[in-house]
Amino acid sequence: MSSLTGARRSLGGPIVRVAVALSLAFATLAIAVGYWGVVRAPELTRSPYDAAVIAASRSVPRGRILDRTGKVLARNKKDANGELYRVYAGPAISPVVGYASPRYGRAGLERAYDAELSGLAGDPLRDPFRKFGSDPYDPKDLTLSLSFDLQRAAARALGDQRGAVVMLDPRTGEILALVSNPSFDANAVTDPTTAQKAFKALLADPSEPLLPRATLGRYVPGSVFKIVTAIAGLGSGAVTPKTTYPEQPGAEKDGLVVDGYTIHDGHHPETGSRALGLVGATEVSCNIWYSLTGLATGGDALTEYARRMGFDAPLPFDLPTAVSQVTGGGGAAPGGFQDDVELANAAYGQGETFVTPLQMALVAATIADHGTLMKPHLVTAMTGDNGTRTLGPERMANVISAADAQAITVAMQQAVEGKLGGQFTTGAKVPGVPTAGKSGTAELGGTGEPHSWFIGFAPADAPTIAIAVLVEKGGRGAEAAAPIAGDLMTRYLKMDLP
Amino acid sequence: MTVGTTPVRSVGSAQRGRAGSFGPIRPHWRWVEMRLLLIAALALVVGSISLSGALTGGLTLYDAQTLLTYLAALAAGHVALVLAGRRADQILLPVMGLLGGISLLLMQRLPQDLVTQHWFDMSVGLAQVQLVWLVLGITITSILGIVVRSDSWLRRYKYTWAAAGVGLLLLTFVLGAEVNGQRLTLQVGPFSGQPSEFLKVILVVFLAGYLSENRSLLMEQDTRLGPLRLPPFPYLAPMVVMWAIALGIVVIQRDLGAALLFFGVFLAMVYVATGRVSLVVIGLVLFVLGSLLMANLFDHVRQRIDVWLDPFADPLGAGYQVVQGLHAFARGGLFGTGLGAGLPTIGGRIPIPEVHTDFPLAALGEELGIIGILAILGLYLVLVERGLRIGAAAADDFRALLAVGLALVVGIQAFIIAAGNLKVLPLTGVTLPFISYGGSSILANSIVVGLLLALSDKGVEPPPRPSSGGRWQRLRQRDSI
Numbered sequence: 001m002s003s004l005t006g007a008r009r010s011l012g013g014p015i016v017r018v019a020v021a022l023s024l025a026f027a028t029l030a031i032a033v034g035y036w037g038v039v040r041a042p043e044l045t046r047s048p049y050d051a052a053v054i055a056a057s058r059s060v061p062r063g064r065i066l067d068r069t070g071k072v073l074a075r076n077k078k079d080a081n082g083e084l085y086r087v088y089a090g091p092a093i094s095p096v097v098g099y100a101s102p103r104y105g106r107a108g109l110e111r112a113y114d115a116e117l118s119g120l121a122g123d124p125l126r127d128p129f130r131k132f133g134s135d136p137y138d139p140k141d142l143t144l145s146l147s148f149d150l151q152r153a154a155a156r157a158l159g160d161q162r163g164a165v166v167m168l169d170p171r172t173g174e175i176l177a178l179v180s181n182p183s184f185d186a187n188a189v190t191d192p193t194t195a196q197k198a199f200k201a202l203l204a205d206p207s208e209p210l211l212p213r214a215t216l217g218r219y220v221p222g223s224v225f226k227i228v229t230a231i232a233g234l235g236s237g238a239v240t241p242k243t244t245y246p247e248q249p250g251a252e253k254d255g256l257v258v259d260g261y262t263i264h265d266g267h268h269p270e271t272g273s274r275a276l277g278l279v280g281a282t283e284v285s286c287n288i289w290y291s292l293t294g295l296a297t298g299g300d301a302l303t304e305y306a307r308r309m310g311f312d313a314p315l316p317f318d319l320p321t322a323v324s325q326v327t328g329g330g331g332a333a334p335g336g337f338q339d340d341v342e343l344a345n346a347a348y349g350q351g352e353t354f355v356t357p358l359q360m361a362l363v364a365a366t367i368a369d370h371g372t373l374m375k376p377h378l379v380t381a382m383t384g385d386n387g388t389r390t391l392g393p394e395r396m397a398n399v400i401s402a403a404d405a406q407a408i409t410v411a412m413q414q415a416v417e418g419k420l421g422g423q424f425t426t427g428a429k430v431p432g433v434p435t436a437g438k439s440g441t442a443e444l445g446g447t448g449e450p451h452s453w454f455i456g457f458a459p460a461d462a463p464t465i466a467i468a469v470l471v472e473k474g475g476r477g478a479e480a481a482a483p484i485a486g487d488l489m490t491r492y493l494k495m496d497l498p
Numbered sequence: 499m500t501v502g503t504t505p506v507r508s509v510g511s512a513q514r515g516r517a518g519s520f521g522p523i524r525p526h527w528r529w530v531e532m533r534l535l536l537i538a539a540l541a542l543v544v545g546s547i548s549l550s551g552a553l554t555g556g557l558t559l560y561d562a563q564t565l566l567t568y569l570a571a572l573a574a575g576h577v578a579l580v581l582a583g584r585r586a587d588q589i590l591l592p593v594m595g596l597l598g599g600i601s602l603l604l605m606q607r608l609p610q611d612l613v614t615q616h617w618f619d620m621s622v623g624l625a626q627v628q629l630v631w632l633v634l635g636i637t638i639t640s641i642l643g644i645v646v647r648s649d650s651w652l653r654r655y656k657y658t659w660a661a662a663g664v665g666l667l668l669l670t671f672v673l674g675a676e677v678n679g680q681r682l683t684l685q686v687g688p689f690s691g692q693p694s695e696f697l698k699v700i701l702v703v704f705l706a707g708y709l710s711e712n713r714s715l716l717m718e719q720d721t722r723l724g725p726l727r728l729p730p731f732p733y734l735a736p737m738v739v740m741w742a743i744a745l746g747i748v749v750i751q752r753d754l755g756a757a758l759l760f761f762g763v764f765l766a767m768v769y770v771a772t773g774r775v776s777l778v779v780i781g782l783v784l785f786v787l788g789s790l791l792m793a794n795l796f797d798h799v800r801q802r803i804d805v806w807l808d809p810f811a812d813p814l815g816a817g818y819q820v821v822q823g824l825h826a827f828a829r830g831g832l833f834g835t836g837l838g839a840g841l842p843t844i845g846g847r848i849p850i851p852e853v854h855t856d857f858p859l860a861a862l863g864e865e866l867g868i869i870g871i872l873a874i875l876g877l878y879l880v881l882v883e884r885g886l887r888i889g890a891a892a893a894d895d896f897r898a899l900l901a902v903g904l905a906l907v908v909g910i911q912a913f914i915i916a917a918g919n920l921k922v923l924p925l926t927g928v929t930l931p932f933i934s935y936g937g938s939s940i941l942a943n944s945i946v947v948g949l950l951l952a953l954s955d956k957g958v959e960p961p962p963r964p965s966s967g968g969r970w971q972r973l974r975q976r977d978s979i
Contacts, residue, residue, distance in 0.1 A: 011898050014770040015890050018906065022882060025913050026875050032920035036827040037868045044828035049813045051822060051849030052829055055842035 046115035056118040056137055058102055063117045063139040065097055067148040068498060073097055079192050086190040092155040095180035095212040099189045104199050112318055116140045116382055143381040145174035147497055154179040157484045162472040164214035166361035170466040172393040173374030180213040215321045218354040219470060222442030223285045224453045225349030227363050229294050230408050232305035235400040238297040241407040244275035245292045256288045261341040263291050270420055282411035283421040287348045294347020299335025308397045309362055309373055318378040324359040328352040361468035364455040368463035371405035373397045412436035413460045427483030430490045434460035441476045449473040452480035458489045465492050526583040534592035535576055539569050542599040545837055549607055552838030561606055564629055568602050571633040575640035582644040587954035593881050594947050597932035598632045604858055605935060607838050612854050631937045635944030642948025653896050656707030663700035666693045671750050694756040695942035701760055702903035709771035710895035716772045752798055755914055755926030761785055762910045767903045806924035822850045823860035823919050834867025854935040859919045882909035888954040901953045904946045
């Protein structure tokens with residue numbers, strides 16, 4: 001490599017350096033192959049855009065989907081040409097299970113668990129030789145925590161009203177019902193003979209039946225958000241259950257002035273000049289007390305405690321969820337609020353606050369499970385060739401202390417069972433069982449009917465069921481949502497579910 | 499410093515060679531090459547059996563005639579080199595042979611109707627057409643390795659070559675057929691080809707001539723540009739012209755890959771000739787400025803860059819091809835699925851569009867896995883290393899720069915398209931040397947290896963000297979692999 005003719009300068013040095021440079025360039029390629037083939041492989045090979053996932057969806061029988069009692073919610077059927085298509089148990093489950101159609105793609109759990117249902121999801125690192133087997137597909141049957149009977153009862157309870165019902169076991173986070181109304185007939189979408197017409201009609205339907213309202217609908221919460229304010233107030237130590245505000249009774253008449261903006265209260269003349277504490281304020285749903293509590297708690301603590309329960313991010317859940325927010329954010333005040341006026345309004349659920357029904361069910365579940373929030377989940381087991389893998393309960397967050405949760409439980413029980421509370425929350429009471437809850441009437445501005453809300457749980461002393469009910473434009477909370485919640489909790493507690 | 503000296507040694511060897519070829523045949527055994535070819539053949543036979551197992555279930559050679567024809571061509575090339583008695587490099591042919599064989603297996607595995615050619619009355623599919631090009635390529639490589647004895651035809655007429663190259667380019671601008679929005683293909687009568695593949699060889703020949711002649715001048719430093727010390731300004735002109743041509747290719751032909759390749763090879767050769775980093779830095783700055791300009795002016799360039807930055811933003815639209823390629827690597831994982839067992843079809847089609855020309859590496863990544871890709875990348879590095887070694891050992895500047903340029907043109911091209919497949923660089927439409935489907939690509943790269951073989955030649959072995967036989971002679975021989 002040294003110079004052969006003494007006269008010229010050798011090219012050897014630069015050649016070696018070029019060789020090193022090119023080798024480094026090729027080393028980057030080697031790293032990139034490893035990145036895509038190992039690091040990103042688990043995610044990419046499960047993606048619904050993966051060619052193998054798509055191809056398998058056409059040729060391999062998908063796994064079945066079962067409810068908690070073993071009832072089949074989704075199975076396969078052969079069409080006239082011998083090709084497989086999906087058959088579902090009924091429209092009540094469509095917003096949860098979704099559909100899998102070679103023509104219109106996948107939605108719901110059929111989409112979220114596509115790789116598992118079509119049998120492709122092996123871990124390429126733990127099981128690198130699976131693909132060499134004679135049958136590389138291992139479709140999994142999914143078992144859900146859902147109860148088909150409860151789901152159908154909840155859908156029937158909503159009737160032709162638009163809205164959502166979420167029921168879960170607060171001790172485990174297992175979802176028992178996840179209803180959105182109006183729903184749609186997924187069978188019509190997957191049946192090759194009706195698919196085209198049905199899907200077109202669904203897309204054109206102004207009531208948006210394809211929108212799963214329980215998980216992706218965002219609504220003004222109104223007074224049910226007061227439970228979040230109570231959690232933040234007690235949790236941060238800003239207030240105690242005994243905290244009263246001397247200006248509160250007077251403000252009932254003329255409104256509470258915050259920075260020049262007047263907050264009016266709902267109508268509760270019965271309390272007169274008595275200064276209310278947590279229990280009294282919750283029983284009559286006192287906006288003034290909760291505004292003052294929100295201001296005392298501060299924007300930072302309010303958003304922080306909301307975040308612990310899943311606000312400001314998609315929920316860790318089997319299905320995609322919309323993000324619930326306490327405030328639109330971006331403001332100069334603590335917590336991203338614009339000012340104290342927004343904070344005071346948010347404290348009783350009328351600021352820039354938007355929530356999903358699932359999120360509000362988690363708020364109720366937090367109180368029901370003594371301040372601890374379990375991660376909500378739908379799929380409890382996956383059964384394939386290699387046996388069953390169970391997905392057990394997981395803790396999502398410790399939100400507040402059991403003592404604080406107990407104080408709020410007392411207030412919520414009073415809201416359902418108290419002399420005054422009963423007038424606001426008619427019909428939520430489970431006969432013979434201590435019941436806790438909070439109704440909400442979400443003003444939308446303008447002249448339209450407000451959204452009707454209820455969140456609650458039962459039995460109040462040892463809760464086994466938490467619920468959130470939303471009826472779009474259903475009027476006052478007591479009128480539409482509360483009776484539905486009472487009926488469904490009653491029905492659940494009478495059922496003998498595994 | 500001598501400029502443009504007559505290459506004493508090459509002329510000498512040419513005369514010796516000529517004398518040898520007219521005399522009795524004196525074979526020079528190429529044991530290393532033979533052993534490596536046997537290993538390559540073994541790998542290809544195993545690959546073919548595995549392909550057969552995946553596609554037909556039987557453990558025989560898959561379409562034995564095709565593979566055997568290819569192996570016979572390799573053997574014939576080897577025998578021809580042996581009989582010619584030249585002491586040329588023994589690694590190049592096996593590496594090229596293995597890459598070509600992998601290509602053949604891949605083309606056999608892909609749907610044959612990706613390409614249909616009508617020759618005479620026959621309708622010929624993908625693998626058969628590729629086989630013809632590969633055999634032609636081996637023939638060209640062997641012939642060039644045996645016949646080329648003098649480099650004066652390259653050295654002396656460099657401006658003629660350059661003119662021919664520019665002519666070819668202009669012809670493509672004017673007559674080129676537009677395929678997928680790119681004006682890359684030149685159709686003359688029944689023949690069509692991609693001139694840029696041959697242009698890259700011409701470019702290397704011209705640059706080797708120009709740089710070896712003006713090397714000393716380019717190494718002077720009499721222009722200052724801020725902290726940079728530059729060669730005399732007139733000698734920078736070709737650099738600027740080169741830059742303009744590269745941009746012209748992007749603008750008129752819409753061929754980002756060729757522009758990147760030409761400019762990359764140009765910078766590397768300028769660096770090797772002058773040893774001056776400042777020139778490379780200026781070149782890179784110009785290139786980045788040019789790229790930014792292009793991205794702002796032309797939608798197709800900007801779209802390529804957007805897709806590169808986030809192909810998953812539009813996985814069913816603009817990003818489809820890249821995303822499907824990445825998915826193929828992911829499905830392959832560490833060991834791959836095995837030849838013929840990957841690439842799931844959707845409605846009878848392979849999921850990656852243009853897999854045989856633009857994305858063969860992704861297909862191989864799925865079926866041979868990371869291990870297979872590392873082996874293929876290694877083969878390219880070996881090829882480049884041999885070329886650079888030949889350049890470093892060359893007798894004069896022209897031969898050295900020619901060998902270095904030829905080696906780099908293959909290495910950089912392989913890098914550009916592999917990087918495009920792996921989302922390391924934006925995707926461009928250059929071919930993967932010896933593996934992508936396509937006559938122009940295979941023939942041009944075969945010419946490159948043929949010229950490298952010729953440049954590596956140490957001439958016909960001199961008759962054994964009676965005094966110095968034995969062990970020393972054998973060691974020398976071994977050293978001259």
